[in-house]
Amino acid sequence: xxxxxxxxxCFALIASCVILTAAPRQFGGTFTDATDPKxxxxxxxxxxxxxxxxxxxxxxxxxxxxxAVLYTGGLPGAxxxxxxxxxxxxxxxxxxxxxxxxxGKKRYLGNSPAEFSAxxxxxxxxxxxxxxxxxxxxxxxxxxxxxxxxLTKANRVSPTMGKKSPKGAxxxxxxxxxxxxxxxxxxxxTKLLNTDxxxxxxxxxFNDYLMHIEFLLPYRPAARGQGRGNSGFxxxxxxxxxxxxSFGLEGLNNECGGIYSKKASDVNGCxxxxxxxxxxxxxxxxxxxxxxxxxxAVFTARLNGILxxxxxxxxxxxxxxxGDPEGTPGPIKLQGHGNPLQFRNIWILEK
Numbered sequence: 001x002x003x004x005x006x007x008x009x010c011f012a013l014i015a016s017c018v019i020l021t022a023a024p025r026q027f028g029g030t031f032t033d034a035t036d037p038k039x040x041x042x043x044x045x046x047x048x049x050x051x052x053x054x055x056x057x058x059x060x061x062x063x064x065x066x067x068a069v070l071y072t073g074g075l076p077g078a079x080x081x082x083x084x085x086x087x088x089x090x091x092x093x094x095x096x097x098x099x100x101x102x103x104g105k106k107r108y109l110g111n112s113p114a115e116f117s118a119x120x121x122x123x124x125x126x127x128x129x130x131x132x133x134x135x136x137x138x139x140x141x142x143x144x145x146x147x148x149x150x151l152t153k154a155n156r157v158s159p160t161m162g163k164k165s166p167k168g169a170x171x172x173x174x175x176x177x178x179x180x181x182x183x184x185x186x187x188x189x190t191k192l193l194n195t196d197x198x199x200x201x202x203x204x205x206f207n208d209y210l211m212h213i214e215f216l217l218p219y220r221p222a223a224r225g226q227g228r229g230n231s232g233f234x235x236x237x238x239x240x241x242x243x244x245x246s247f248g249l250e251g252l253n254n255e256c257g258g259i260y261s262k263k264a265s266d267v268n269g270c271x272x273x274x275x276x277x278x279x280x281x282x283x284x285x286x287x288x289x290x291x292x293x294x295x296x297a298v299f300t301a302r303l304n305g306i307l308x309x310x311x312x313x314x315x316x317x318x319x320x321x322x323g324d325p326e327g328t329p330g331p332i333k334l335q336g337h338g339n340p341l342q343f344r345n346i347w348i349l350e351k
Contacts, residue, residue: 029220029222029223030218030219030220030340031043031218031219031220031274032216032218032219032274032340032342033274034274034275039219040062040221041064041092042062042063042064042092042221043060043219043221043274045058045060045066045097045134046058046059046060046066046221046272046273047153047154047155047272047275048075048154048155048156048271048272049134049138049139049151049152049153049154050074050075050078050151050152050154051149051150051151051152052074053072053073053074053079054070054071054072054073054074054149054151055070055071055073055074055075055076055078055079055080055154056068056069056070056071056075056139056151057069057071057075057076057247057248057272058090058097058134058139058248059247059248060219061113061116061221061222062113062221062222063221063222064091064092065089065090065091065092065113066089066090066091066092066097066099066113066134067087067088067089067090067102067113067116067117067118067248068087068088068089068090068099068132068139069085069086069087069118069119069248070085070086070087070088070130071084071085072084072085072086072126075154075156076267076268076269076306077267077269077304077305077306078156080267082267083125083126084124084125084126085118085119085124085125085126085127086101086124086126086127086128086130087101087102087117087118087122087123087124087127088100088101088102088130088131088132089101089102089103089113089114089116095135096133096134096135097133097134097135098133099130099131099132099133099134099139099141100131101127101128101130101131102117102122102123102127106122107122108120108122108250109224109225109249110224111224116224118248118249118250119250120250128143128144129144130142130143130144132149137152137153138150138151138152138153139151139152139153155275156271156304157276158271158276158277158278158304158305159305160212160278160280160302160305161214161276161278162214162345163212163278163280163345165212165347165349166349168349168350169347169348169349170204170347170348170349170350171346171347172202172332172346172347172348173193173343173344173345173346174345174346175191175192175344176191178193178200180202180204181193181201181202181203182200182201182202182203182331183195183198183199183200183201184196184198184200184334187342190342191344192342192343193342193343193344193346194340194341194342194343195231195334195335195336195339195340195341195342195343196336197336197337197338197339197340198336199333199334199335199336199337200333200334200336201237201331201332201333201334202331202332202333203331204331205236205329205330205331206236206329206330206331206332206348206350207236207285207329207350208283208284208285208350208351209282209283209348209349209350209351210280210281210282210283210348210351211279211280211281211283211332211346211347211348211349212278212279212345212346212347212348213233213278213279213343213345213346214276214277214278214343214344214345214346215231215233215243215276215277215278215279215341215342215343216274216275216276216277216341216342216343216344217229217244217245217256217273217274217277217341218245218273218274218339218340219273219274220245220273226244226254228244228245228246228273229243229244229245229273229339229340229341230242230243230244230335230337230338230339231243231244231334231335231336231337231339231341232260232320232333232334232335232337233279233332233333233334233335234318234320234321234332234333234334234335235281235283235297235299235332236283236285236297236328236329236330236331236332237321237322237330237331237332237333238286238297238317238318238321238322238326238330239259239262239297239299239314239318240259240260240318240319240320240321240335241257241258241259241260241279241281241299241301242254242255242256242257242258242259242260243256243334243335243341244256244270245270245273246268246270247270247271247272247273248268248270249268249270250264250268251264251265251267251268251269251270251308252264255268255270256268256270256303257269257270257301257303257309259299259309259312259314259318260318260319261318261319262314262315262316262318263309263312263314265303265308265309266307266308266309266310267306267307267308269302269303269304269305269306269308270303270304271304276344277303277304278302278303278304278305279301279302279303280301280302280305281299281300281301281302282299282300282301283297283298283299283300284297284298284299284351285297285326285327285329286326286327287327288325288326288327288328291325293325293326293327294327296313296314296315296316297313297314297326298311298312298313298314299311299312299314300312320335332348
């Protein structure tokens, strides 16, 4: 006899427990742990390199291909003059990456490494015939004048990483439970909050606040653009600030730090994938009277401690937001968008 007919409630309970403890969703070609022994060799060469007066961001493009952006003055948010960039293409040969000046027909985020450009305009302002070699933790090269330069791997850490919640703040996630959230999964081993590709929202609604959140983007070297861990950090579930692996790119409104479809970041403060990053925001909700908006929401944000939006008036809701009118309290939403995002140390201080 099928015991389900005798004990239907028991089997329903067992089924629900299975769902609750289901294994995390798998994502092909994706890495979510910097200590994963299966990470391709390319991973160790990507990242930031710096010396006084010059910085470089090296983007892994899969199967030993790389694209490097050199910045006059230093790294973005740490000395770059905000204008000049030099682009190099690279290939892993043995245990070194050989870099040469980017040339030929290029387009922004081109699918093949040969056509990939990290700038919309190619060649970008300041582009010169530089070359170099990455070996170990060094990027050494020569300028177009034959002058040598040497950059060292720079693993920048956000100055607000691990920032403790101030008195009066609501701790939304500290690794112990997801009690404050609808949806999501706390990984038993890492104690991190995972989207597993689906949106998660706070159970509470908010209006005006200061907020801190730490996030980890997956490593997807074969993907381009929106395919690299696309997610979003929604203020009151009305205004999306993009979460995406936009390391080394322009910092557009649909890239990490951008207010989606509204405003690009003042500077691209995105770190490499599989490096913990921080958002610190000050948000004042829109105001309304008799059902009509009378004042825009105002937003100040720092990505990894770098000011990317300063008291910006958001002119309207962004895509994928809730249907309630602006000026109403709403939850914080972390978008899944079919990607494995991980979060930790989330708190909010209402104003």
